[in-house]
Amino acid sequence: xxxxxxxxxxxxxxxxxxxxxxxxxxxxxxxxxxxxxxxxxxxxxxxxxxxxxxxxxxxxxxxxxxxxxxxxxxxxxxxxxxxxxxxxxxxxxxxxxxxxxxxxxxxxxxxxxxxxxxxxxxxxxxxxxxxxxxxxxxxxxxxxxxxxxxxxxxxxxxxxxxxxxxxxxxxxxxxxxxxxxxxxxxxxxxxxxxxxxxxxxxxxxxxxxxxxxxxxxxxxxxxxxxxxxxxxxxxxxxxxxxxxxxxxxxxxxxxxxxxxxxxxxxxxxxxxxxxxxxxxxxxxxxxxxxxxxxxxxxxxxxxxxxxxxxxxxxxxxxxxxxxxxxxxxxxxxxxxxxxxxxxxxxx
Amino acid sequence: xxxxxxxxxxxxxxxxxxxxxxxxxxxxxxxxxxxxxxxxxxxxxxxxxxxxxxxxxxxxxxxxxxxxxxxxxxxxxxxxxxxxxxxxxxxxxxxxxxxxxxxxxxxxxxxxxxxxxxxxxxxxxxxxxxxxxxxxxxxxxxxxxxxxxxxxxxxxxxxxxxxxxxxxxxxxxxxxxxxxxxxxxxxxxxxxxxxxxxxxxxxxxxxxxxxxxxxxxxxxxxxxxxxxxxxxxxxxxxxxxxxxxxxxxxxxxxxxxxxxxxxxxxxxxxxxxxxxxxxxxxxxxxxxxxxxxxxxxxxxxxxxxxxxxxxxxxxxxxxx
Numbered sequence: 001x002x003x004x005x006x007x008x009x010x011x012x013x014x015x016x017x018x019x020x021x022x023x024x025x026x027x028x029x030x031x032x033x034x035x036x037x038x039x040x041x042x043x044x045x046x047x048x049x050x051x052x053x054x055x056x057x058x059x060x061x062x063x064x065x066x067x068x069x070x071x072x073x074x075x076x077x078x079x080x081x082x083x084x085x086x087x088x089x090x091x092x093x094x095x096x097x098x099x100x101x102x103x104x105x106x107x108x109x110x111x112x113x114x115x116x117x118x119x120x121x122x123x124x125x126x127x128x129x130x131x132x133x134x135x136x137x138x139x140x141x142x143x144x145x146x147x148x149x150x151x152x153x154x155x156x157x158x159x160x161x162x163x164x165x166x167x168x169x170x171x172x173x174x175x176x177x178x179x180x181x182x183x184x185x186x187x188x189x190x191x192x193x194x195x196x197x198x199x200x201x202x203x204x205x206x207x208x209x210x211x212x213x214x215x216x217x218x219x220x221x222x223x224x225x226x227x228x229x230x231x232x233x234x235x236x237x238x239x240x241x242x243x244x245x246x247x248x249x250x251x252x253x254x255x256x257x258x259x260x261x262x263x264x265x266x267x268x269x270x271x272x273x274x275x276x277x278x279x280x281x282x283x284x285x286x287x288x289x290x291x292x293x294x295x296x297x298x299x300x301x302x303x304x305x306x307x308x309x310x311x312x313x314x315x316x317x318x319x320x321x322x323x324x325x326x327x328x329x330x331x332x333x334x335x336x337x338x339x340x341x342x343x344x345x346x347x
Numbered sequence: 348x349x350x351x352x353x354x355x356x357x358x359x360x361x362x363x364x365x366x367x368x369x370x371x372x373x374x375x376x377x378x379x380x381x382x383x384x385x386x387x388x389x390x391x392x393x394x395x396x397x398x399x400x401x402x403x404x405x406x407x408x409x410x411x412x413x414x415x416x417x418x419x420x421x422x423x424x425x426x427x428x429x430x431x432x433x434x435x436x437x438x439x440x441x442x443x444x445x446x447x448x449x450x451x452x453x454x455x456x457x458x459x460x461x462x463x464x465x466x467x468x469x470x471x472x473x474x475x476x477x478x479x480x481x482x483x484x485x486x487x488x489x490x491x492x493x494x495x496x497x498x499x500x501x502x503x504x505x506x507x508x509x510x511x512x513x514x515x516x517x518x519x520x521x522x523x524x525x526x527x528x529x530x531x532x533x534x535x536x537x538x539x540x541x542x543x544x545x546x547x548x549x550x551x552x553x554x555x556x557x558x559x560x561x562x563x564x565x566x567x568x569x570x571x572x573x574x575x576x577x578x579x580x581x582x583x584x585x586x587x588x589x590x591x592x593x594x595x596x597x598x599x600x601x602x603x604x605x606x607x608x609x610x611x612x613x614x615x616x617x618x619x620x621x622x623x624x625x626x627x628x629x630x631x632x633x634x635x636x637x638x639x640x641x642x643x644x645x646x647x648x649x650x651x652x653x654x655x656x657x658x659x660x661x662x663x664x665x666x667x
Contacts (some may be wrong), residue, residue: 109429132610133522135484136491136506143508145501148494148553149523149560151606166456171456174468181465184356186456188463190512197520202453203469237469254454280472287452287471 006034007121012095015087016115019079020101025052027104031115035097036088040065040175043079068341075333080226082235084206088220091339095124096164096217097210106168109189115238119259120163120210123193127157130198137192138255161216161252162243165208166190172205174233174280175273178266181295183301189280193257198248208261211243215252217342218302219243221334226325231282231323232275233347234244238327241290246305249295278321285320289313303335310335351425351435355417358387358407362400380406389660396656400549401526401556402542407524408533409664415444416537417530419584420553426488426585429509439582440483440530443513447477448576449507450518453540457512457580463557481536482566485528486510487586492525495554513580518571518603521614524563527553528584532575538625538661543653546601547646552590555603557609561650564613568627572618607644612636626658633658 019042025032029052037057040048045061065086066073074087079182081100088096097117106114121248127139131154139146146155171186196202211220220241222235247254293312299305313330355591357377361369363385370378385398385406398406404418417440425433451474457465459475466475491506516522531540544561570577616635622628632655640647
């Protein structure tokens with residue numbers, strides 16, 4: 001009997017930022033090989049990054065990014081994995097899965113290998129429930145349902161825009177926590193997917209993430225980080241706060257939980273501290289900003305929402321540091337670049 | 348449950364409608380309250396407040412002088428975790444109630460105070476001390492707390508998924524609190540655990556009631572307003588089979604229909620700054636129920652009255 005075709009085989013791209021190598025792909029081969037890869041090579045463009053044989057891919061280095069975007073390439077970070085969002089922009093598919101090159105296949109408690117991509121696809125293809133919390137987590141999962149008291153009118157759910165996966169082994173801690181707890185490992189497998197409620201923000205990690213490009217793509221800008229920027233390791237956080245405000249506004253869902261991947265590499269906490277340092281202070285202002293951000297009802301598309309948000313960033317966060325004025329500008333540039341590369345979706 | 352419960356003081360409240368004498372196993376340190384005790388204490392307001400059926404437990408809450416209360420339905424026994432070990436639900440509830448909750452920002456690794464976990468990158472440091480936990484909502488293996496329509500459609504649906512997490516339900520997010528397996532900080536939120544929402548055909552199985560759902564949302568509004576936490580997840584209890592969902596279906600549509608009004612109401616109710624205790628909050632919620640829900644259905648109008656009576660009773664009992 002023929003095996004079922006890999007789900008969304010021709011509708012999903014896997015975006016991988018890398019500055020080192022792609023050896024990790026070997027372990028993922030059984031799960032990733034049917035899919036198209038978009039590799040975004042950070043750092044020195046003259047270096048050749050070898051893609052393991054048998055994968056169908058396109059690869060972009062900094063020279064390619066500069067050529068394709070021209071002056072607008074200024075919005076794409078250099079020497080930071082934030083550059084991955086270039087991959088989102090050039091993709092022609094409906095769905096994106098992005099994963100870091102130090103993330104491997106994890107095992108579930110029964111010892112079975114976890115097909116993270118398959119779980120992300122399940123998460124994206126079934127509705128979210130942001131309007132009322134279900135105490136049994138995802139009601140659409142096998143073996144679960146809505147609990148007593150859950151209003152029937154809310155049981156249809158809303159479309160899922162983002163699926164945020166987690167990590168076993170090295171947890172995604174900030175530098176201060178890493179310094180205090182260098183040996184802590186995440187060994188708890190929490191067998192749940194749940195929708196993050198409307199009005200609630202969360203720290204979105206870009207290590208193991210999937211989303212619907214049509215629903216939320218233009219808001220997945222990972223900001224200005226790395227070389228020449230005062231901050232690093234806040235790229236995915238920034239995108240996560242933006243997308244959550246926009247998803248809440250547009251009635252879309254964000255899920256978190258399964259799937260787990262195995263995160264193998266702990267980056268240097270002292271290096272991380274230098275990158276994050278300003279972010280740790282700035283997030284105290286940034287979070288209240290996003291918590292109270294509202295969008296006008298005229299913002300009916302992701303692009304309109306994002307541009308409205310960028311103006312608010314300039315106005316309200318510009319006072320915190322001039323970086324945010326630059327960032328707001330880059331957010332606008334990003335949308336221009338996105339619309340140019342994705343003309344049929346722009347309106 | 349003996350080894351788990353016997354270290355603690357039990358308050359047993361016999362449903363006033365349950366005739367005859369209760370047979371209670373030996374070895375427990377307990378107080379037993381029956382209909383005559385209820386009538387003695389509640390006195391003249393027994394017309395407004397009904398303590399029959401599942402609501403008899405609220406009399407127990409009223410009588411307790413302890414800081415923490417744990418309440419588990421009588422059709423639940425200890426569950427086993429994924430290693431086959433029996434779960435001490437009491438210990439877990441106590442852990443939930445005595446460690447901080449984090450309602451203002453979602454932690455993707457769930458409870459950051461749990462062994463082996465912490466706050467993740469991007470979690471603001473100013474929010475890392477958390478707030479006190481007011482209510483801890485546990486879950487159920489085997490017979491999950493589904494409503495009658497769901498149970499009738501899927502009679503074989505058993506909950507066998509052990510989700511090893513406790514999480515704080517974010518501020519301003521409403522949830523259906525199941526009274527089957529809960530615990531709370533009596534000092535902080537006690538007055539909000541109230542018997543106020545009786546269906547016209549209120550029954551003796553969980554499918555035939557939504558009183559706990561109403562109460563749970565009151566508690567959530569109170570906690571959100573007073574900056575306290577509500578947690579959900581562990582511990583699990585094992586819930587045994589009981590009742591006939593299809594039979595209950597004939598009675599339960601009322602509760603299901605009323606939820607359509609109840610949920611939007613609780614999602615939008617806001618309390619004044621002068622409400623600084625749980626009692627104050629309940630009185631304000633009652634007033635809002637009377638104004639906004641009362642006109643829709645007499646059940647709501649009655650609930651509003653009962654809530655006010657309950658607070659009077661609560662204060663009277665506490666004063667003595």
